[in-house]
Amino acid sequence: MSQDLYEMLGVSRDADGDAIKKAYRRLARQLHPDVNPDPETQERFKEVSRAYEVLSDPQKRAAYDRGGDAFGQGGFGAGAGAGFSFTDIMDAFFGGNAPGGGAAAGGGRGPRPRVRRGQDALIRLDIDLAEAAFGVTRELKVDTAVVCETCDGDGAAPGSEPTTCTQCRGAGEVAHVQRSFLGEIRTLRPCAACRGFGTVIPDPCRTCSGDGRVRSRRTLTVKIPGGVDNGTRVQLTEQGEVGPGGGPAGDLYVEIRVAEHDFFIRQGNDLHCTVTVPMTAAALGASITLPLLEADLVEDGAETESGMETEVVLSIKAGSQSGTEQVLRGRGVPGLRNTARGDLVVTVVVETPGKLDARQEALLRELAELRGEQQAADGSVQAQHKSVLGRLRDKFNH
Secondary structure, eight states, X not given: OOSOHHHHHTOOTTOOXXXXXXXXXXXXXXXXXXXXXXXXXXXXXXXXXXXXXXXXXXXXXXXXXXXXXXXXXTSSSTTTTOOOOHHHHHHHHHTTOOTTOTTOTTTTSOOOOSOOOOOOEEEEEEEOHHHHHHOXXXXXXXXXXXXXXXXXXXXXXXTOOOEEOTTTTTSSEEXXXXXXXXXXXXXXXXXXXXXXXXXXXXXXXXTTTTSSEEEEEEEEEEEEOTTOOTTOEEEETTOSOOBGGGBOOOOEEEEEEEOOOSSXXXXXXXXXXXXXEEHHHHHHOEEEEEEOTTHHHHHTTOOOXXXXXXXXXXXXXXXXXXXXXXXXXXXXXXOSSSSOBOOEEEEEEEXXXXXXXXXXXXXXXXXXXXXXXXXXXXXXXXXXXXXXXXXXXXXXXX
């Protein structure tokens, strides 16, 4: 390794063990493959881990300071002059994980790091339709793993630190030799004493039991953008679960659930509503004041933009039939990724009076007579004005 190990960790040559440990933990969180999976970063992570392996061990560090090669054949690693055996051939073919390794998947890769990225977390948030359309800021209480403040994520009790495993001597794996007709076959399996970490914690932190993290309830402020819909997830980077060993936190996803509205129905970015008008208003025409979705923001006490309209005048044309639709452009829901708004589609339903007093009934009968729509004794309507088809039929019958 040509680069200076102290430079790799970004510490001075007279740095103490705590400074070296903190520098390594900071770099490990940045370079871990779970965080940065590109090959170049993974290679740098391996170099940093090897540098820490040397500088955290007093004997190896002293040898390195005297000019020794930490990882060469003549250095202070094991195996110098060990010779050539059938096991070396098997390692060459199987990458240090000969057949029969069973649970030794990943054997030959060295100790696995204690610092790992945490899991993502999911929380659901209920909001109303107006908040989904125009956005809202909410405070959320979340229960996730956070870094243990007692040990700063190290897992060791204050004043102590992890030590090299005596079973695997820091390799994180142990060799098992099995005889066969081909000779001796060596397999590498994770060390049971240190669980593959290469180090053990003789005096675990009492607060986190050596995990480097504890569960805690905290309050977060989340800004929900306008235009979200049911199932939309808002990502809060590094606000999820802190990883083992105080590793980088995963992400927190806030899944939106929009409550049904009493008046409006959302379809995409369009809003639909139904307006019921009396029969006379549909026949004669009328103007009604229609509340907009923005009116909910005022009712909820939310701050609204200056000049924001909360209602609109809807003109019902004379002779409107039940089921007629009127489209109000740009009165729907804003888009999630643009400011263009959908439309508000208003369906007009004509209400027929169910009960009439004597005066009302007399007026309607007079209207029916004037329109030639008198009701016969059998209840059928006698139309005085024949349709075009009816007049043609009469003409051909004569």
